[in-house]
Each structure stands twice: as structure tokens, then as C-alpha cells.
Amino acid sequence: MFVLVALLAPLLAPYDPNEGELGQRLKPPSAEHWLGTDALGRDILSRVIYGAQVSLQIQLVAVLIALVLGTLLGMFGGYYGGVTDNLIMRFMDILLAFPGIFLAIAIIAVLGPGLLNLMLAAGIYSVPQFARIVRGSILSLKEKEFVEAARAAGESDAAILFRYLLPNSMAPIIIQTTLRMATVLLTASGLSFLGLGVQPPRAEWGAMLSTARPYLITAPHVATFPGLAIMLVVMGFNLFGDGLRDSLDPRLKD
Amino acid sequence: MFRYILKRLAMLIPVLFGVSLVSFSLLQIVPGDPAVLLAGEDANPDFIEAVRKEYGFDQPLTVQYVRFVSRAVQGDFGVSIRNREPVINLLKQRFAFTIQLSFLSILIAAFIGLIAGVISATRQYSIFDNLSMVGALFGISMPIFWLGLLLMLVFSVHLRWLPAGGSGELRHLILPAVALGAASAAVIARMTRASMLEVIRQDYIRTARANGLREWVVIYKHALKNAMIPVITVFGLEFGYMLGGAVLTETVFSLPGIGRLMVEGIFQRDYAVVQRLRRGPGVDDPGGRHLRAGEPADGHCVCLFRPQNPL
Numbered sequence: 001m002f003v004l005v006a007l008l009a010p011l012l013a014p015y016d017p018n019e020g021e022l023g024q025r026l027k028p029p030s031a032e033h034w035l036g037t038d039a040l041g042r043d044i045l046s047r048v049i050y051g052a053q054v055s056l057q058i059q060l061v062a063v064l065i066a067l068v069l070g071t072l073l074g075m076f077g078g079y080y081g082g083v084t085d086n087l088i089m090r091f092m093d094i095l096l097a098f099p100g101i102f103l104a105i106a107i108i109a110v111l112g113p114g115l116l117n118l119m120l121a122a123g124i125y126s127v128p129q130f131a132r133i134v135r136g137s138i139l140s141l142k143e144k145e146f147v148e149a150a151r152a153a154g155e156s157d158a159a160i161l162f163r164y165l166l167p168n169s170m171a172p173i174i175i176q177t178t179l180r181m182a183t184v185l186l187t188a189s190g191l192s193f194l195g196l197g198v199q200p201p202r203a204e205w206g207a208m209l210s211t212a213r214p215y216l217i218t219a220p221h222v223a224t225f226p227g228l229a230i231m232l233v234v235m236g237f238n239l240f241g242d243g244l245r246d247s248l249d250p251r252l253k254d
Numbered sequence: 255m256f257r258y259i260l261k262r263l264a265m266l267i268p269v270l271f272g273v274s275l276v277s278f279s280l281l282q283i284v285p286g287d288p289a290v291l292l293a294g295e296d297a298n299p300d301f302i303e304a305v306r307k308e309y310g311f312d313q314p315l316t317v318q319y320v321r322f323v324s325r326a327v328q329g330d331f332g333v334s335i336r337n338r339e340p341v342i343n344l345l346k347q348r349f350a351f352t353i354q355l356s357f358l359s360i361l362i363a364a365f366i367g368l369i370a371g372v373i374s375a376t377r378q379y380s381i382f383d384n385l386s387m388v389g390a391l392f393g394i395s396m397p398i399f400w401l402g403l404l405l406m407l408v409f410s411v412h413l414r415w416l417p418a419g420g421s422g423e424l425r426h427l428i429l430p431a432v433a434l435g436a437a438s439a440a441v442i443a444r445m446t447r448a449s450m451l452e453v454i455r456q457d458y459i460r461t462a463r464a465n466g467l468r469e470w471v472v473i474y475k476h477a478l479k480n481a482m483i484p485v486i487t488v489f490g491l492e493f494g495y496m497l498g499g500a501v502l503t504e505t506v507f508s509l510p511g512i513g514r515l516m517v518e519g520i521f522q523r524d525y526a527v528v529q530r531l532r533r534g535p536g537v538d539d540p541g542g543r544h545l546r547a548g549e550p551a552d553g554h555c556v557c558l559f560r561p562q563n564p565l
Contacts, residue, residue: 101498105516186397190502193399194517209400213506220407227400235395 044222047203048229054204055185055233058119062184065123067177070130075161077131078138089135092128101125101187108196118197122184133176137169171248178241182234189230205230274323345512352511355503356496358427359435363492366439368485371446375481376473378451386443393440398499402433402506426509434503438492445488449481456480 077088095103107121141147142165150164189206191197198204205226212223306312313321370390374383409416409429416429453459454477462472501513508514 101501102516105501182395189397190399193397193502194505196517206397206399209397209403213403216403216407216411220411223400223403223407227397227403230397230400231392231395234397235391238391238395 044225047208048205048225050203051205051208051226051229054198054202058122058188059181059184061119062122062126062188063177063180065120066126066130066180070127071134071173073127074131074134075138075166078135079142079157079161079165088131092131095128101190104187104191105196108191113196113199115198118188118191121191122188125187126180126184129180130173130176133172134169137172138165141165141168175241175245175248178237178244182237182241185230185234348510348512348515351509352497352500352513355427355430355434355500355509355511356493358431359496360438360489360493362431363435363438363442364489367442368446370443372450372473372478374443374447375450375454390440390443393436396436398433398437399502399506401436402430402503405429405433430503430507430509433506434496434499438496441492442485442488445485446481449484450477453477453481
């Protein structure tokens with residue numbers, strides 16, 4: 001649903017998201033503007049719809065970065081053990097030492113605000129989670145008989161890693177990917193809210209909330225809908241992730 | 255026990271070293287010349303050069319790094335470029351504030367989370383259980399800053415019960431603490447529920463019931479104590495998360511905490527402040543990193559709850 005909205009944004013949006021009529025400022029929801037208009041007279045529904053596009057883009061890129069880097073690091077750490085493992089995991093510890101979105105903020109402080117840097121920051125911030133999960137799963141799998149059999153059959157390390165171990169670790173990775181989509185959206189919109197992410201006038205939910213703050217009393221609807229959009233999407237991914245976990249990993253079900 | 259703590263602390267050293275190295279190198283690649291920043295954009299070149307010398311920006315990077323670390327260990331973090339105040343003073347005030355806020359939040363989160371989790375587990379699939387789990391889903395899905403705005407709208411603007419900003423009194427902290435604690439309350443509730451459900455099915459609980467103990471004694475004295483082990487780990491994780499989430503909460507409510515100091519610092523390119531903040535959790539509170547990693551520091555608390563834990 002969310003993906004559909006994002007893809008079809010230009011068709012669905014009734015107005016241009018960046019084109020405002022100043023005569024129509026801060027109007028509450030009406031038949032003309034379903035969700036009302038913001039401080040520059042822009043149609044909020046259209047901006048929320050276009051915001052879906054931006055959010056989806058951020059989520060996909062950031063999670064992909066984290067997925068690839070984290071999985072590779074976790075695989076090598078878990079498989080080779082010893083010094084490699086120690087180096088990788090201590091590095092992950094260092095990344096984890098920055099609480100919450102501090103790490104993402106630190107990265108942005110260096111790279112400067114902007115869409116691309118936001119995706120990078122949100123991605124790198126999620127790498128340790130993937131690395132830990134993949135490593136744990138590889139650690140428990142590599143002692144299994146089928147790995148030994150593959151090794152006895154003369155398979156190379158790379159083949160064992162990618163053809164035997166990786167496919168068997170897919171369940172936790174998929175679950176983590178889904179749940180991370182939710183977290184990344186929260187982080188990214190939070191950064192945009194702070195002014196460190198997507199810059200106005202681009203329609204992004206976090207940035208929209210931030211610009212709505214001064215009008216909280218006079219026009220509360222401006223702040224309500226972008227937040228609602230974030231919450232619904234995050235909730236969707238969380239529900240989806242929980243469902244996946246229940247079906248892919250029955251042991252965890254309560 | 256003592257050896258265990260020593261070992262855990264020793265493991266911190268390489269990590270702290272790494273954290274300091276990372277934050278130092280991050281600052282080196284930040285665009286902009288700090289000497290120019292200090293002296294002012296249109297100062298004459300001689301003055302800029304003098305400032306560069308005075309602050310040691312002309313030294314090789316290794317020298318700068320060693321000086322940075324040796325000073326930091328002694329609690330000297332330089333002066334803020336913007337207002338020339340020693341960074342340590344700025345930090346002390348702001349950090350105390352954020353700790354207060356986080357502490358209040360974790361209290362609220364623990365209170366709500368534990369109660370909701372225990373009741374949900376003891377009455378699995380009841381209306382209360384379903385409601386609280388839906389509530390938990392909302393809790394983990396709501397952006398902190400949006401929840402903060404909504405709380406402000408309802409309690410400050412419409413009901414006028416609590417102030418929307420300002421600081422100094424407890425009532426100023428209530429809304430921010432609720433906003434910050436909501437997600438953690440949800441996580442704690444889920445964890446408590448899952449953990450309790452597992453414990454309740456154990457044999458010793460059946461034995462306790464068979465011995466004729468009252469139901470609440472069974473639940474709170476026997477079951478909850480054992481169910482707390484994973485929950486305490488979550489407390490640690492959530493506390494670390496709060497220090498991060500405080501950035502958003504403090505921005506929404508315009509509070510003078512460490513999170514806002516950092517964002518302001520970034521916007522104004524205030525070197526020393528940001529540098530110290532990035533290193534914050536590692537040094538100020540050696541447990542901070544571990545709280546994040548959910549490892550040793552709360553490992554200590556877990557020991558209290560599980561005496562047979564091999565130390």
C-alpha cells in the first residue's frame with residue numbers, strides 16, 4: 001500500500017507538492033484540500049503523498065547499505081573467528097557506543113546535511129545490528145554437519161559462506177531487514193526534523209513536522225498528518241516484521 | 255566478582271581508544287578551518303596564524319591527537335569556540351539535565367511497561383492483553399518528536415495542564431519524559447510479557463501453586479523475579495537509547511539538555527563541544543557503551559537477580 005502510494009505519487013496527488021497559494025495559508029481540512037494546507041498554502045495531502053516517495057527511497061537505500069555491509073562483516077567475523085572476528089566486532093562495538101541516533105548525527109556533522117548523506121548515515125547506523133545477527137547465526141551454523149560435508153567435498157570458503165551458510169541464515173536477516181525499515185524511517189525523519197536531513201522545500205515527513213512547529217496552536221492539522229503518515233508506515237513494517245518472525249522462526253513465538 | 259568486573263573494564267580500553275580515534279578523525283575531515291573560525295572570517299592572516307599556533311592546529315595530527323586524549327583524560331576538553339566557556343562547564347549543566355530527563359523517562363517506562371507486561375501475561379489474550387499490546391505497537395511506531403508535539407497540543411494548548419517548554423521544575427519535565435519514555439515502555443511491556451509467559455509455564459511455578467501459595471505471591475515473588483533477567487538487559491539498552499532520543503525530545507520541547515547542545519554545536523561548527531559530546535557516553539559513564547551494547551554493565555545487575563550466574 002505504502003509502496004504503491006510512493007510509486008503512484010504523481011498520479012494520486014491532487015496538487016503540486018511545492019506549489020502553494022499564499023491566499024490559502026494554513027487552511028484546515030476541506031473538500032478542496034482534504035488534509036488542509038500548510039504555512040505556504042501547499043496542499044498537505046499532496047505533500048504527504050510525495051513524502052512517501054522520499055521516505056521509501058531513504059529506507060531502501062539505507063537498509064540496503066546496512067544489509068550488504070553488515071551481512072558481509074558478520075559472515076566473515078562469524079566464519080573465520082579469531083582476530084578477524086575480534087577486530088570486526090570491536091569495531092561494531094565502537095559504532096554502538098554512540099547511543100541512538102548520535103552516530104547518524106555525527107556522520108551528518110561531517111558530511112553535511114542532505115538526502116544522500118542522510119541515507120548514508122542511517123545506513124551506517126544500522127550496520128552493527130546486521131553484523132551481530134548474521135555473526136550469531138553463522139556461529140551456530142558453521143558447526144553443523146552439512147557444512148562439514150561441504151568442506152569434505154572440497155568446497156572453498158567462499159562457496160561455503162555464500163552457498164551454504166548465507167541461505168540458511170536468511171530468516172533472521174529478512175526479519176531484521178523488515179524491522180530495520182521501520183527504525184530507519186524513524187531515524188531519518190528524526191534527523192530531517194532536526195534540520196540535518198532532507199532540506200525544505202522537499203516534501204519529507206520529518207521536515208514537514210519541523211516546519212509545522214510554529215503553527216501548532218493556530219493550525220494543529222499541519223503537524224498532525226505527516227506524523228500520522230510516519231507512524232502508520234512504521235507500524236506497517238513492524239507488524240510485517242513481527243508476522244514474518246512468527247512464521248519464519250516459530251521458536252520465538254509466545 | 256571483582257575479577258569479572260576488572261575483566262569487563264579492561265575490555266573497555268580498546269573500545270574507548272577506538273571511540274576517541276573515530277571522533278578525532280571525524281573532526282579532522284569536517285570541512286572548515288577551526289583557526290579561521292576562531293579568529294573570525296575576515297581577520298588578518300597573521301592573527302589567524304597566531305591562533306593556529308596557540309591552539310596547536312599547526313602541529314602534526316598525531317601530536318594533536320595525543321594532546322587531545324591526554325587532556326580529555328584530565329577532564330580538560332578545551333573551550334567552546336563560540337563563547338569561550340570551558341566545555342566541561344557547559345557539559346556539566348547540560349548533561350545533568352539530560353540524565354534527569356532520561357532517568358524520569360526510564361522510571362515512567364519501567365512502571366508502565368512492567369505493570370502492563372505482567373498483567374498481559376497473567377491474562378493472556380484477555381481484552382487488557384490485546385489492548386496493551388496494540389498500545390505497545392503504537393508506542394514503538396510513533397516518532398518521538400511527533401508524540402512530543404501531540405502531547406504539547408493536548409496537555410499544554412488545549413487542557414493547559416502542563417507547560418510546553420521551559421525547565422527548572424518537575425512539571426516541565428513530565429511531558430518530555432512521557433514522550434521519551436513511551437517507546438521504551440512499549441519495549442519493556444513486550445519483553446516482560448514474553449518473559450513472564452515463559453516463566454509461568456515452568457514446573458517450579460506449578461509447584462509453588464501446588465504448595466497453596468496465594469496467586470499474587472506466585473506471580474510477583476516467584477515468577478516476576480525470574481522473568482526479570484531479560485527485562486533488565488532491556489532496561490540497559492533503553493537507557494542508552496534514551497540518551498540518543500533526548501536529542502529529539504529536547505529539540506521539540508526546547509530543553510537545555512546535551513542533545514540540543516550537540517545539534518546547536520553542529521550548526522555552529524563548535525569544535526570542542528561536539529568533540530566531547532561524541533565521546534560522551536564512552537568516558538562519562540564507562541557503562542554507557544555497555545548499556546548500549548546490552549552487555550556487561552547490565553550484566554552486573556543481572557547478577558543480582560541470578561546469583562548462580564558464574565562470575
